Amino acid sequence: MPLHIETPLLRSAPLSRANNREVWLKLENLQPPGSFKIRGIGHACTVWKNKGATKFVSSSGGNAGLAVAYAGKEMGVPVTVVVPETTTKRAIHFLKQEGAEVIVHGKSWYEANALAETLIEEGVAFIHPFDDPLLWEGHASMIDEVAKSGLTPDAVVLAVGGGGLLAGVAEGMQRNDWANVPIIAVETVGAGSLNAAISAGSPVEINITQTVATSLCARKVAHAAFEWTQQRPVISRLVSDQAALSACDQFLFDHRMLVEPACGAALAIAYESSPVLEHYQRVLVIVCGGVTADIEQIRQWKREAK
Incomplete structure (x- = not known):
């Protein structure tokens, strides 16, 4: 489904x-x-889980990260989302409500994304917020x-x-x-x-x-x-x-x-x-x-x- x-x-x-x-x-x-966002991100997370991913990492100031967090919760896969300092308290609240670990880093999405990419290791799938077939x-x-x-x-x-x-x-x-x-x-x-x-x-x-x-x-x-x-x-x-x-x-x-x-x-x-x-x-x-x-x-x- x-x-x-x-x-x-x-x-x-x-x-x-x-x-x-x-x-x-x-x-x-x-x-x-x-x-x-959940349409594409849900599809990507499903593909990566079927390939053996045991954790999802993403970078997002809000909606993409929330979609990853939701997908991870539904699939039983832990999620870490790196967000920039400009992210609203409301967005962070919703991310945590979906069970995601939230890391606040950098003044822009680009700085948050750079940190998120350092968290990729064996078994971790990186879910890009927009640039992925x-x-x-x-x-x-x-x-x-x-x-x-x-x-x-x-x-x-x-x-x-x-x-x-x-x-x-x-x-x-x-x-x-x-x-x-x-x-x-x-x-x-x-x-x-x-x-x-x-x-x-x-x-x-x-x-x-x-x-x-x-x-x-x-x-x-x-x-x-x-x-x-x-x-x-x-x-x-x-x-x-x-x-x-x-x-x-x-x-x-x-x-x-x-x-x-x-x-x-x-x-x-x-x-x-x-x-x-x-x-x-x-x-x-x-x-x-x-x-x-x-x-x-x-x-x-x-x-x-x-």
Whole structure:
């Protein structure tokens, strides 16, 4: 049995009315650990356990680590997650609640990841948070579910951090004959690693500036994610922190569900009725989820955001 669930596909009445088009939501926020991450990470952990792994190690500021912790608990495999100092107390609480050992190290994910890699030894499987073909294969299953429902959208909107979701969704679209359906890839202004890669013609390391969407803060997007931009239609868009936060707040009001700012970035395209949607009558938004921020924190960030 897979560790993820088949999530609901919902036509959003508020967003459909506001955009004068059909807006559909794939509710990955309803996965047991709170985000789409469990699809790929659950698949990777299953593969590694079947190969004899007796421990999982990961590096993550939140959702990927939580998915590894959840998978380890369900499989009876101990888990260590190395997180950077920027990780919220809420995220650390949830990691420990799932039984993971949590090590706080470094000012960024890159420093936390460097330490995590030193913990790899015989019997230990390292679970990367976004850059692994096993993850993309697992993430692709969400598109299999949408295709099975009979819905074929005119465009798919998703958030991009390291690019694992983009790579997985693109893989799923390819195998369901949606190769010509564009992906609208959304990042916050302070974390546009995919946008920079497209502009440069290859993945490049960027300087992350201040952004509340910490789950999107990858200095360099996965090469596989960039490669998909060369093979199929991918439209890059940047949104402000304020737009992402406002989308989180409004989504809670409209659909009674809380998501974190990284997910709010994708929702902002629909909540702002972005011109990028004007050519598409049926739009699918991947509600990737995330549990690292509560509504009080989101509203505080919203007051402080420019």
